[in-house]
Amino acid sequence: MLKLLAFNASPRKADGTTDVLVDRFIEGAGEAGAEIEKHYVVDLDINGCLGCFGCWWKTPGRCVQRDDMDWILPGINESDILVLGTPIYSRNTTHYLQRLVERTFLNTLPEMYIEDGTTRHPRRTKRMPRIVLAATCGFPDLVNFDIVRGLYPVALHILLPASQILLDDEGREYLSDFLDAVRLAGGTMARGEEISGSLRERLIFDYPEKNKKLIVERHNLYLTGI
């Protein structure tokens, strides 16, 4: 049975929209038999990396700090699928997610090597889960995901701009094909199958220009009623 470990880094947790994407993916994976574990990052005790390099030199592979990363790190290394859910804050992931990710630095070894013109550290652990990045943002334009796409180039990207429209029935109906695709991707990945190019395309929602304008108009109209 494949193990799926999910982290939602939205401080709005179950009241937010990132959770809808994470849950849809998990739903599909669960139906395909995956073992599921999901956490809200804001509920976890995760200190920032101290930059001491203790995990390289003093206690190789072990951080000097004791907090929830003590179980998160082995959990990540034992998982087959790692789902990272994040809203876009200032064109980036939330700092909650970044803090968790920085602490996975101890999975690298100090040596450097060059591959395809890029310098890297080898991984300490040979096992690597498949990563899924599920991100939402408030503006209707995909450009808001440019940074996170660059941060996680090999991840499966599930990207929903103007995700606030998920909060009403009409919006959910409009996004039903996208939401179906998210569930399908969860099932496909949990069966260990490849995600096809056409399914990948359905996971990145691109509004037609006229609907972007509609989203902006509705947003501004809503503001007049506050």
Ligand SMILES: Cc1cc2nc3c(=O)[nH]c(=O)nc-3n(C[C@H](O)[C@H](O)[C@H](O)COP(=O)(O)O)c2cc1C
């Ligand atoms: C501090 C802050 C910064 C944000 N920055 C951006 C941004 O750069 N681009 C964007 O499109 N939306 C931005 N948003 C909107 C969020 O990405 C959007 O509300 C998101 O769907 C929230 O996810 P959630 O519902 O899971 O909490 C920002 C929101 C906050 C609170």
